[in-house]
């Protein structure tokens with residue numbers, strides 16, 4: 718694995734987002750193309766990560 722240029726690489730582990738409705742502490746569950754909140758059923762789609 719050549720990992721010299723780390724700065725511009727997309728991170729494998731994104732920081733998990735908090736639910737905007739439930740607030741800090743309620744992380745959105747990571748799905749392939751979306752994130753969902755298990756508490757309030759909030760959902761958002763990932764648009765910047767399309768890997769077809």
Ligand SMILES: [Zn+2]
Pocket residue numbers: 736737738739740743754755756757758759
């Ligand atoms: Zn929520």
